[in-house]
Amino acid sequence: MKIFSKAQIYEGDRLTAERQNISSTDLMERAGTQIFNWMHARMQGAQVPIHIFCGIGNNGGDGLVLARHLVLDGYNVKTYIINYSDKRSKDFLINYDRIKNTTKDWPVLLSDAEELPEIHPNDIIVDAVFGIGLNRPVVNWVKTLFMHFKASKAFTLSIDIPSGLFVDKPVEDEDAVVYAGFTLSFASPKLVFFLPETAKYTVQWEILDIGLDQEYTFTTQTETELISKYEVLPNYRPRDKFSHKGQFGHSLIIGGSYGKIGAVTLASKAALSTGAGLVTAFIPKCGYQILQTAFPEAMVITDDSETTITNINFDIEPTVIAFGVGIGKHVETVKTFEAFLKTNKAPLVIDADGLNILAENKGLLKLLPPECVLTPHPKELERLIGAWANDFEKLDKAKAFAEKYKIVLVIKGANTITIFNNKQFVNTTGNPGLATAGSGDVLTGIITGLISQGYHTLSAAIFGVYLHGKAADIAVEDSGYESLLATHVIENIGKAIVDLFAQPEQHEAAQQSQEN
Numbered sequence: 208m209k210i211f212s213k214a215q216i217y218e219g220d221r222l223t224a225e226r227q228n229i230s231s232t233d234l235m236e237r238a239g240t241q242i243f244n245w246m247h248a249r250m251q252g253a254q255v256p257i258h259i260f261c262g263i264g265n266n267g268g269d270g271l272v273l274a275r276h277l278v279l280d281g282y283n284v285k286t287y288i289i290n291y292s293d294k295r296s297k298d299f300l301i302n303y304d305r306i307k308n309t310t311k312d313w314p315v316l317l318s319d320a321e322e323l324p325e326i327h328p329n330d331i332i333v334d335a336v337f338g339i340g341l342n343r344p345v346v347n348w349v350k351t352l353f354m355h356f357k358a359s360k361a362f363t364l365s366i367d368i369p370s371g372l373f374v375d376k377p378v379e380d381e382d383a384v385v386y387a388g389f390t391l392s393f394a395s396p397k398l399v400f401f402l403p404e405t406a407k408y409t410v411q412w413e414i415l416d417i418g419l420d421q422e423y424t425f426t427t428q429t430e431t432e433l434i435s436k437y438e439v440l441p442n443y444r445p446r447d448k449f450s451h452k453g454q455f456g457h458s459l460i461i462g463g464s465y466g467k468i469g470a471v472t473l474a475s476k477a478a479l480s481t482g483a484g485l486v487t488a489f490i491p492k493c494g495y496q497i498l499q500t501a502f503p504e505a506m507v508i509t510d511d512s513e514t515t516i517t518n519i520n521f522d523i524e525p526t527v528i529a530f531g532v533g534i535g536k537h538v539e540t541v542k543t544f545e546a547f548l549k550t551n552k553a554p555l556v557i558d559a560d561g562l563n564i565l566a567e568n569k570g571l572l573k574l575l576p577p578e579c580v581l582t583p584h585p586k587e588l589e590r591l592i593g594a595w596a597n598d599f600e601k602l603d604k605a606k607a608f609a610e611k612y613k614i615v616l617v618i619k620g621a622n623t624i625t626i627f628n629n630k631q632f633v634n635t636t637g638n639p640g641l642a643t644a645g646s647g648d649v650l651t652g653i654i655t656g657l658i659s660q661g662y663h664t665l666s667a668a669i670f671g672v673y674l675h676g677k678a679a680d681i682a683v684e685d686s687g688y689e690s691l692l693a694t695h696v697i698e699n700i701g702k703a704i705v706d707l708f709a710q711p712e713q714h715e716a717a718q719q720s721q722e723n
């Protein structure tokens with residue numbers, strides 16, 4: 208799903224009105240009505256007090272449309288106008304008149320913190336104070352109002368975006384933002400729903416379709432894309448009946464050191480479980496028996512050293528090479544890595560201490576092959592690109608870094624973001640069970656296994672991150688977050704692939720007919 212920028216959303220609204228020959232007031236009516244339908248379907252007329260707080264722009268206008276429909280349907284509604292400015296939008300004013308003509312219970316004007324209404328924990332708050340138009344910090348009394356929402360413990364439904372949250376800027380004051388239980392967003396999710404610093408402002412979100420012009424939504428190129436099953440499916444490479452293992456490539460995993468052979472075992476298993484034709488592990492001698500015993504499907508080449516990688520030297524022709532899991536930063540390892548980079552022609556995936564070696568020897572970065580995949584977690588990223596002040600600065604720096612070295616940068620986290628060529632792909636699968644030892648090694652193996660089969664490094668990174676998270680989502684149903692092991696993720700890669708093609712209704716129908 209595309210994530211539109213603020214300018215693209217406004218342009219989409221404008222073009223839709225123009226091409227569908229409707230007014231912006233009609234579009235607002237659609238938006239407010241969609242919110243009403245959503246609430247009505249869930250509340251079925253329940254007389255829970257609903258407090259609707261409307262700003263004076265178009266977000267407030269949406270709130271007024273909703274309020275009118277709720278009043279007309281007999282709900283228990285109290286509407287307030289948050290009078291933070293006298294620059295009322297045209298469509299706000301039209302809907303202000305409409306609600307005044309609908310009910311004698313006119314909206315209450317609030318202009319300072321003295322007048323805040325009482326809200327009980329079982330009431331519902333609708334937050335239509337600010338939408339995507341917010342462009343400067345909110346004034347103090349509005350901040351007090353937002354703190355009042357939070358203190359009330361009432362369920363808060365935000366319209367379009369939690370008020371106080373900017374679409375394209377960091378939050379300066381955490382108390383000056385609404386904490387929403389749910390956000391109903393129009394046209395496109397907002398990037399801030401997925402960033403570590405701002406995701407907390409809405410527990411859940413959903414997109415409401417307000418019928419934006421389809422050609423516009425289809426053809427507009429966005430900087431950000433949200434990755435779910437429907438985005439990865441078109442890139443899936445099906446196998447034909449006569450395919451043989453030679454077609455699926457040979458993955459070479461270079462890594463490991465004394466006490467860290469498990470990382471290579473996990474990455475190798477993950478690569479083969481994702482479909483690599485062959486996997487060879489290049490490890491220090493001490494890992495030979497461990498790896499051959501733990502994972503007999505892999506081949507092993509050993510380094511001259513017993514405990515670390517000191518001399519990368521092999522006589523196979525790998526399709527793809529992963530470097531770094533469990534490898535350490537021994538001076539000999541750094542030296543052989545540099546020599547290796549100078550002659551290597553295979554696509555590369557670099558993780559863990561491979562990244563730390565790059566961070567400590569930045570001159571090596573220019574030796575990376577084009578479209579090389581780097582998979583840092585936030586700490587490794589910081590070592591590579593330096594500290595950042597906020598999530599937006601992090602993404603800007605990461606994009607500049609990826610652009611400079613022409614690399615695919617996978618920023619791991621709850622919503623892993625893959626960056627390439629100034630575009631960012633935000634993953635939607637995965638869960639906190641993945642915060643466990645070795646899960647990053649598994650991701651390295653999965654991405655390597657995909658490149659091995661012929662996926663372009665960018666597709667492999669995006670698809671690999673998706674599969675890794677999906678496998679964890681499936682695994683966690685049995686294990687729970689706490690007991691999820693990296694091994695369970697590997698065991699469920701197959702199910703994650705099968706799930707790509709699952710048709711829930713048909714599956715259920717088949718189950719039912721079997722039972723009958």
Ligand SMILES: NC(=O)C1=CN([C@@H]2O[C@H](COP(=O)(O)OP(=O)(O)OC[C@H]3O[C@@H](n4cnc5c(N)ncnc54)[C@H](O)[C@@H]3O)[C@@H](O)[C@H]2O)[C@@H](O)CC1
Pocket residue numbers: 217220221231234235238262263264265266267268269291292296336337338339340341342343344345346366367368393417
């Ligand atoms: N444009 C359209 O046709 C549609 C817009 N929709 C709604 O319109 C919203 C955007 O509306 P607006 O652009 O009117 O903006 P908002 O309603 O988000 O904000 C109102 C206005 O407040 C001013 N403002 C910004 N920060 C402020 C601050 N800190 N203190 C005081 N004033 C401040 C800005 O000038 C802004 O235009 C969307 O989020 C969505 O809810 C929907 O009705 C769908 C259709």
Ligand SMILES: Nc1ncnc2c1ncn2[C@@H]1O[C@H](COP(=O)(O)OP(=O)(O)O)[C@@H](O)[C@H]1O
Pocket residue numbers: 584619620621622623636637638639640641642643644645646647648649650675
């Ligand atoms: N809370 C979370 N939700 C979803 N995914 C997570 C979460 N925490 C970690 N992950 C994922 O788990 C993996 C952890 O990788 P990494 O930190 O390198 O672990 P390790 O070094 O133990 O292998 C990454 O793919 C990351 O995106």
Ligand SMILES: [K+]
Pocket residue numbers: 266334335336337338365366367368369370
């Ligand atoms: K809002």
